[in-house]
Amino acid sequence: MTHKTFDITLSCEDRPGIVAAVTTELAGLGANIAESNQFWDQRTNRFFMRISFTVAEGVSREEITRALEPAIARFDMKTALADRGRRRKIVIMVSKFDHALLHLLYQIRVGWLDAEVVAIVSNHEDSRRTAEAGNIPYHHWKVTRDNKAEQEQKLLALVKETGADLVVLARYMQVLSNELSNRLFGKAINIHHSFLPSFKGAKPYHQAHERGVKLIGATAHYVTPDLDEGPIIEQETERVSHAMSAEDFVAAGRDIESRVLARAVKLHLESRVMLNGHKTVVFAKG
Structure with missing residues (x-):
């Protein structure tokens, strides 16, 4: 099976449940997380995260965006999704x-x-x-x-x-x-x-x-x-x-x-x- 790779970056006010909310939705798409990084800026209480993941070729960018919408709205995230297949x-x-x-x-x-x-x-x-x-x-x-x-x-x-x-x-x-x-x-x-x-x-x-x-x-x-x-x-x-x-x-x-x-x-x-x-x-x- 062929795969596509995406990178998602997000930032929001830090509170419990952010990582779980995002990774649960990705798991629901059958995504495999290849790399994950996160940082909590305690001075500003801002949370930053980058996840690189693969999905099956048939999963579209739009499907990924729709799946993540509830988590984005819940935590008021600022996000960006990048397709690594696009030069x-x-x-x-x-x-x-x-x-x-x-x-x-x-x-x-x-x-x-x-x-x-x-x-x-x-x-x-x-x-x-x-x-x-x-x-x-x-x-x-x-x-x-x-x-x-x-x-x-x-x-x-x-x-x-x-x-x-x-x-x-x-x-x-x-x-x-x-x-x-x-x-x-x-x-x-x-x-x-x-x-x-x-x-x-x-x-x-x-x-x-x-x-x-x-x-x-x-x-x-x-x-x-x-x-x-x-x-x-x-x-x-x-x-x-x-x-x-x-x-x-x-x-x-x-x-x-x-x-x-x-x-x-x-x-x-x-x-x-x-x-x-x-x-x-x-x-x-x-």
């Missing part, structure tokens, strides 16, 4: 530095990231050849103060047209407007070339070098109107020393940025990230 679509935005873009494309090519890049958007022409080599539509939209609002509307139209599930800012060196950030909230991930909240703004690795830090890092976070202050998904650091130049810092940083962004994208695509106010709950595998 997620992403739009990647990039400026001149293409290391994070190239790493994402590689991880997709080898199958570690299960996604389809439906467009690459850039304010420069530098990555056009990369897009053409992968048969990916390339959109060169130069951004100025006068046309910024127009270009952002074009991006929203592109997301709608392509059915993109996620926008990835792979070192896209333009600040998104508050309106666009709000429209894409929870659906746009940025990689910041710093271990936030330290060293914001321009040339963070040079700032770190000047301060003689012993650790550098990168941060992947959801985009919000507050620049570089969105809910953090993933971070990584690497030890550095006084013997390294600022250029050495930059080189090490490029590697970290690429890895961190790819991991954050994978976590999001697998429904492993849940928003909890200004923070995230991340149900990493393993």
Whole structure:
């Protein structure tokens, strides 16, 4: 018998019976739970849960939704149901530095990231050849103060047209407007070339070098109107020393940025990230 895999995420006020209510309905559908994660935030009394489960091929998404409706209503849950059989679509935005873009494309090519890049958007022409080599539509939209609002509307139209599930800012060196950030909230991930909240703004690795830090890092976070202050998904650091130049810092940083962004994208695509106010709950595998 062939099966389909779904992921369900839910959050609600914590009280007894939540897990039992959901799993009982899934059992009634003949579902087999492959993975289950849960977290109780005692400070806010919010409960978060992610269940990955399989059902027979003949069980539809609509049947699953109907079966879970009583539990959702009873506990006033906020839920999302994702079909793992549907390949997620992403739009990647990039400026001149293409290391994070190239790493994402590689991880997709080898199958570690299960996604389809439906467009690459850039304010420069530098990555056009990369897009053409992968048969990916390339959109060169130069951004100025006068046309910024127009270009952002074009991006929203592109997301709608392509059915993109996620926008990835792979070192896209333009600040998104508050309106666009709000429209894409929870659906746009940025990689910041710093271990936030330290060293914001321009040339963070040079700032770190000047301060003689012993650790550098990168941060992947959801985009919000507050620049570089969105809910953090993933971070990584690497030890550095006084013997390294600022250029050495930059080189090490490029590697970290690429890895961190790819991991954050994978976590999001697998429904492993849940928003909890200004923070995230991340149900990493393993």
